Amino acid sequence: MTQGRILAASIEELETQGITQYRVKRVAASANVSVSLLYSYFEDREGLLAATIVRRYRDEVLRTATLFTAPLVGVSTPDALRAAMRQLIDDAERPERYRSRGLRIESFAFARHNHTAAEGIAAAQREAGNYIIGRVQPVVDRGLLLKDMSAAAFARVWYALFFGQVALEGEHPLAATAEEWRESLYAIAEAMITRSPD
Numbered sequence: 001m002t003q004g005r006i007l008a009a010s011i012e013e014l015e016t017q018g019i020t021q022y023r024v025k026r027v028a029a030s031a032n033v034s035v036s037l038l039y040s041y042f043e044d045r046e047g048l049l050a051a052t053i054v055r056r057y058r059d060e061v062l063r064t065a066t067l068f069t070a071p072l073v074g075v076s077t078p079d080a081l082r083a084a085m086r087q088l089i090d091d092a093e094r095p096e097r098y099r100s101r102g103l104r105i106e107s108f109a110f111a112r113h114n115h116t117a118a119e120g121i122a123a124a125q126r127e128a129g130n131y132i133i134g135r136v137q138p139v140v141d142r143g144l145l146l147k148d149m150s151a152a153a154f155a156r157v158w159y160a161l162f163f164g165q166v167a168l169e170g171e172h173p174l175a176a177t178a179e180e181w182r183e184s185l186y187a188i189a190e191a192m193i194t195r196s197p198d
Contacts, residue, residue: 003041005031010052019110024048046114054120057107058127065128067091068158069135078193081144085189088158089182129155144194154192 009030013022024045028035042048071084071091111118136151145154176184 002031002033002037006033006038006041006048007052007055010048011056014049014052014056019049022049047116049110050114050117050120053107053110053114053117054124056103057121058124060103061124061128062131065131069132072135072139075139075144076142078144078195081139081193082190085158085193086186089185089189092185145192146194149192157188157192 006027010027012030013027017023017026024038025035027048028038031038038048042051068088068091071087072081075081075084107117107121111121132155133151136155139145140149140151140154
């Protein structure tokens with residue numbers, strides 16, 4: 001309970017102040033604990049930051065994995081899968097997804113220099129991956145994907161698009177309108193879905 005309060009306060013501190021202005025004293029005050037009690041849960045500032053980044057990353061990646069797979073629940077026909085994929089594509093374009101992507105990039109950057117954070121982020125990725133596979137496997141079991149396409153292959157393509165998509169704005173060779181990008185993703189989705197028997 002106390003550790004959870006400290007981590008919640010630490011997440012708030014990190015999100016409002018950033019790493020450079022992050023202060024353990026403010027975290028302790030916000031969690032209504034002494035600094036010495038805080039340090040009975042966390043070895044040092046770096047340990048607290050690592051635990052904070054891992055918790056924030058895990059919460060976000062699992063929340064997004066739930067959103068990512070929700071349209072697939074109960075899908076039982078190719079047409080229903082097409083509709084679900086269109087919803088996934090449209091959801092990936094929502095502005096709040098960009099905050100999620102930024103948070104993950106920030107977490108990876110910190111983890112490059114902190115072994116504890118790197119291990120925690122890797123564990124969260126495994127947990128999210130297993131969750132996604134569990135939600136995608138019924139689509140495979142129902143024969144809705146192309147022959148020989150596994151749940152992992154399908155999920156990996158859509159995980160990359162949904163989690164890794166970035167806005168490419170401005171005038172350059174990779175620029176595309178939002179509509180062009182969306183139509184291209186619809187075409188990729190269509191190519192992965194089995195054809196209904198004629």
